[in-house]
Amino acid sequence: xxxxxxxxxxxxxxxxxxxxxxxxxxxxxxxxxxxxxxxxxxxxxxxxxxxxxxxxxxxxxxxxxxxxxxxxxxxxxxxxxxxxxxxxxxxxxxxxxxxxxxxxxxxxxxxxxxxxxxxxxxxxxxxxxxxxxxxxxxxxxxxxxxxxxxxxxxxxxxxxxxxxxxxxxxxxxxxxxxxxxxxxxxxxxxxxxxxxxxxxxxxxxxxxxxxxxxxxxxxxxxxxxxxxxxxxxxxxxxxxxxxxxxxxxxxxxxxxxxxxxxxxxxxxxxxxxxxxxxxxxxxxxxxxxxxxxxxxxxxx
Amino acid sequence: xxxxxxxxxxxxxxxxxxxxxxxxxxxxxxxxxxxxxxxxxxxxxxxxxxxxxxxxxxxxxxxxxxxxxxxxxxxxxxxxxxxxxxxxxxxxxxxxxxxxxxxxxxxxxxxxxxxxxxxxxxxxxxxxxxxxxxxxxxxxxxxxxxxxxxxxxxxxxxxxxxxxxxxxxxxxxxxxxxxxxxxxxxxxxxxxxxxxxxxxxxxxxxxxxxxxxxxxxxxxxxxxxxxxxxxxxxxxxxxxxxxxxxxxxxxxxxxxxxxxxxxxxxxxxxxxxxxxxxxxxxxxxxxxxxxxxxxxxxxxxxxxxxxxxxxxxxxxxxxxxxxxxxxxxxxxxxxxxxxxxxxxxxxxxxxxxxxxxxxxxxxxxxxxxxxxxxxx
Numbered sequence: 001x002x003x004x005x006x007x008x009x010x011x012x013x014x015x016x017x018x019x020x021x022x023x024x025x026x027x028x029x030x031x032x033x034x035x036x037x038x039x040x041x042x043x044x045x046x047x048x049x050x051x052x053x054x055x056x057x058x059x060x061x062x063x064x065x066x067x068x069x070x071x072x073x074x075x076x077x078x079x080x081x082x083x084x085x086x087x088x089x090x091x092x093x094x095x096x097x098x099x100x101x102x103x104x105x106x107x108x109x110x111x112x113x114x115x116x117x118x119x120x121x122x123x124x125x126x127x128x129x130x131x132x133x134x135x136x137x138x139x140x141x142x143x144x145x146x147x148x149x150x151x152x153x154x155x156x157x158x159x160x161x162x163x164x165x166x167x168x169x170x171x172x173x174x175x176x177x178x179x180x181x182x183x184x185x186x187x188x189x190x191x192x193x194x195x196x197x198x199x200x201x202x203x204x205x206x207x208x209x210x211x212x213x214x215x216x217x218x219x220x221x222x223x224x225x226x227x228x229x230x231x232x233x234x235x236x237x238x239x240x241x242x243x244x245x246x247x248x249x250x251x252x253x254x255x256x257x258x259x260x261x262x263x264x265x266x267x268x269x270x271x272x273x274x275x276x277x278x279x280x281x282x283x284x285x286x287x288x289x290x291x292x293x294x295x296x297x298x299x300x
Numbered sequence: 301x302x303x304x305x306x307x308x309x310x311x312x313x314x315x316x317x318x319x320x321x322x323x324x325x326x327x328x329x330x331x332x333x334x335x336x337x338x339x340x341x342x343x344x345x346x347x348x349x350x351x352x353x354x355x356x357x358x359x360x361x362x363x364x365x366x367x368x369x370x371x372x373x374x375x376x377x378x379x380x381x382x383x384x385x386x387x388x389x390x391x392x393x394x395x396x397x398x399x400x401x402x403x404x405x406x407x408x409x410x411x412x413x414x415x416x417x418x419x420x421x422x423x424x425x426x427x428x429x430x431x432x433x434x435x436x437x438x439x440x441x442x443x444x445x446x447x448x449x450x451x452x453x454x455x456x457x458x459x460x461x462x463x464x465x466x467x468x469x470x471x472x473x474x475x476x477x478x479x480x481x482x483x484x485x486x487x488x489x490x491x492x493x494x495x496x497x498x499x500x501x502x503x504x505x506x507x508x509x510x511x512x513x514x515x516x517x518x519x520x521x522x523x524x525x526x527x528x529x530x531x532x533x534x535x536x537x538x539x540x541x542x543x544x545x546x547x548x549x550x551x552x553x554x555x556x557x558x559x560x561x562x563x564x565x566x567x568x569x570x571x572x573x574x575x576x577x578x579x580x581x582x583x584x585x586x587x588x589x590x591x592x593x594x595x596x597x598x599x600x601x602x603x604x605x606x607x608x609x610x611x612x613x614x615x616x617x618x619x620x621x622x623x624x625x626x627x628x629x630x631x632x633x634x635x636x637x638x639x640x641x642x643x644x645x646x647x648x649x650x651x652x653x654x655x656x657x658x659x660x661x662x663x664x665x666x667x668x669x670x671x672x673x674x675x676x
Contacts (some may be wrong), residue, residue: 003522010514017511123345127567143521143548149514174552215511221535221567222544223343264515265522270477270505271337272515 006144007265008258013149015257016156017218020211021234022241022249023163024204030180030244031200032095037106038086038245039208040231041113042079046127046209046227048117050075054129055145068131068213082113082196083205092194110231113118117224124223131217148218155214159207160250167246172199182245233276240280242293251291304449311595311625317599330443331374332367332628334359335399337390337414338406340379343535346563348406351428351611354378355403357595358615364508368623380405384413391417399423400628401618403611409479416442422630424637426618432483436654443630445655447614447638447646448607451480451556454578455531455576458554461576461664461675462527463497470501472525474516474540477505481532484556488529501525508536517543517675527551533558538568545571551632552576557662562632565670568587572670578645581628582674583609585616589645610660613644617651 021043028036050071091108094102132148167173178186179196187193215230216222233256241252256276257266263275283291336355338348341643359373365372376399378388387410394402395417400423402506405411419441426445427435433450435441462468471492475485482505490500503524506516517540520528520581527549529543530537544553555576560579565572583589591614596604618633622643625632641650649657665672 003518006518006521007515011511013514014512118341123341124342124563125343125538125567126424127569142546146546148546219511219539220569220571221538223535225343225509226511230511233511266404268504269507269516269519272510273507279552 002264007261009145009149010260011220011258012254013145013257014256014261015237016152017211017215017230017253018037018234018237018257019250020054020152020159020202020214021230022073022253023159023246024208025235026241026243026246026249027200028202029238030178031197032091032183033099034102034146034241035106035235036086036091036201036204037103037231037235038090038109038113039204040227040234041087041110041117042083042205042216042227043208043212043223043230044117044222044227046079046205046212047074047222048121048212049078049134049209050127051128051216051222054131058129064133071131072210072272073208075213079087079205079209079212080202083201083208085238086113087198089108092186092197104158106126110228114224114227119126119198121224128220128221128222130216130220131213137233146218148214151216152214155210156250159210159282160246163203163246164205165269172196176200202279221297236276236280240283240290242290245292246292248292255291305349305587308600316426320643330371331550332369332371332401332619332622333374333376333397333399334615335376335378335394335402335404335423336515336658337394337402337404339380339410340377342381342383343413344382344407344533346561347596347606348379348382349408350606350608351403353596353600353604354428354592354608354611355615357592357599358612358619362596362619368619369437369626373580373619375533380414380594382407383409384409387411389412390414390419392500395421395423399534401426401622403428403614403618403632405430406607407480408435411435411444412479415444417441424618424630424633426614426637428614429607431489432479434483436656439654445614445617445657446579447610447617447644447649447657447660449661450656451484451488454556455484456491457557457662457664458484458576458578459491461496462529462552462554463492463495464607465675467524468524468552469498470523470527471498472502472520472523472528473500473521474528474530475505476536478508478532478556481530481556484558485529485531488531489611499565506536506540508532512539513543513626514547516540517547518550520544521547521549526553528553530555530559532556534561534564534567534635538564538572542570543573554578559607560665560672565667565672569658572667576668576675577667577672579665579672580607580610581663584644586645586647588643594646609645613646613649613657617642617649618646 024039053071053074091106132151136149140148175191175196237253238249238254241248260272263272340348378390380390380556391414406429408430424443432451473485473489475481555577559578560577621633621636624636625641636653647659649659664675666675
């Protein structure tokens with residue numbers, strides 16, 4: 001039973017890691033129907049930014065709490081700037097092009113950003129400072145769940161809750177929902193659709209940056225390629241949960257994380273991807289729009 | 301595709317015409333072309349770049365003394381990022397540029413995929429770091445040589461160290477599913493089972509680059525292993541070790557020379573302490589090795605990295621063999637590599653009939669205070 005709980009917890013952590021990235025995918029898809037493949041790279045840039053800020057600040061001897069806050073804010077702002085710029089450069093000019101064009105452009109941005117960081121920074125793995133300390137009260141259960149797992153779980157829950165409230169109750173949140181439902185109609189009633197799309201990219205990128213900081217601190221190392229696999233898994237999770245749906249992204253991520261964890265624990269880690277993707281195929285066969293996705297009705 | 305074929309045809313035709321117009325100039329050209337292929341960018345660049353430095357230093361020295369057989373040596377440096385599919389492209393490119401011998405490739409997987417292309421072109425390959433046993437022991441690649449001992453020469457000391465020195469009984473063997481890592485892991489598993497002194501309680505592969513290894517670490521714990529033998533490279537090793545220490549598992553972690561790299565210590569930090577890894581024997585008492593390291597310090601202002609001495613030795617051995625053979629013709633160079641002993645930073649070596657260097661081997665190292673120290 002202990003073993004089951006351990007696997008369950010590590011599955012939840014892994015799922016929460018995916019969820020922090022998957023939220024950005026699903027928000028962008030909900031608004032403009034585009035799969036933003038560069039999103040994994042935005043997460044990677046967030047991790048690098050927090051790495052640079054955190055190592056610089058720790059040289060000057062700032063307290064850990066201050067370092068975490070400053071690095072998080074800096075990473076969120078910097079990644080948002082990248083997200084915003086990517087949208088303006090690579091997606092906006094293609095807004096009325098056939099669906100495949102922005103998709104290719106997204107893949108192009110992903111490769112560009114990866115190689116840019118490779119050239120501008122380094123190809124080596126870098127040791128990421130432990131920004132999440134080992135809490136003393138966690139020590140009795142440290143062999144089952146670590147402090148960073150706990151922080152990631154809580155952050156994901158808080159972020160999902162805040163995001164849901166934000167979309168439901170704020171002005172810009174309502175504008176986002178309107179744009180998602182019908183972009184032309186939203187334009188007609190006076191919503192600045194371009195600004196809504198920019199806001200979506202900024203918000204999604206900021207979330208990815210926070211994810212970058214937490215995940216890098218959990219794993220303890222970063223390099224330019226970490227965004228790729230994390231991005232693919234998060235994208236899978238978003239599709240699993242129903243792409244476009246915010247609770248769906250979180251649910252899909254948790255299901256994916258738990259499946260991988262149990263597959264590793266009870267079968268073999270050689271098969272974790274086999275189980276994860278078989279599950280994806282099964283769910284898409286029986287529920288093509290994903291776990292919580294709405295069926296796509298054609299507008300007349 | 302069609303147009304490139306046409307261009308290729310035109311180029312070939314032009315070359316044939318030129319060759320016929322200029323009789324007597326010979327086919328060989330007036331330099332010896334030494335290809336240097338390996339990972340020079342990407343995750344594993346730290347394994348490939350020291351070889352480039354070694355080749356540059358050896359070639360500069362040889363050229364300063366008038367070259368080999370009266371010809372200057374020219375380097376053709378190509379980056380395969382340790383990816384098999386890139387390696388085949390690089391091999392084709394080098395062969396089409398008329399390369400005479402190749403120093404490389406760095407990773408076993410990339411080397412294996414590139415070898416048939418060199419074999420067809422009659423080009424000799426000498427690797428400082430590709431340790432997969434089948435490259436030599438399958439007998440399929442008579443054009444392949446190496447200045448590093450194959451994996452079964454490091455899986456054996458790893459297992460013997462775990463069973464006899466550490467005295468552990470239950471061992472979890474983990475690998476990264478790659479040619480190299482899985483190769484070492486399978487050999488280690490075989491040696492443990494054959495010894496009768498211990499048992500393999502877990503044998504599994506992990507996915508390189510996965511975001512989180514806590515599930516496999518839980519599984520290692522569940523298997524009640526006393527030690528972990530990991531076959532693979534340092535990025536995964538440091539993630540697994542860190543996760544084990546985070547979960548308060550303090551069992552021994554043994555690995556191979558894919559982990560014996562300073563990047564591992566840098567990234568894993570305090571979690572690296574106590575980790576064992578096999579690596580090439582320490583040659584620091586060999587005067588040639590001291591000279592090679594000093595040359596590196598002077599030229600590049602820093603310590604050489606992984607496989608530097610072995611690459612230095614490979615460059616010396618191959619150029620020496622070409623000199624003794626008097627040509628770059630394959631059979632003659634092969635014979636010279638096998639019969640002529642040459643003094644190198646890794647010892648005085650020649651090569652056996654399969655292509656493995658006689659006189660090189662592995663030793664066990666342990667991380668102590670942020671450094672790999674040889675365990676006596």
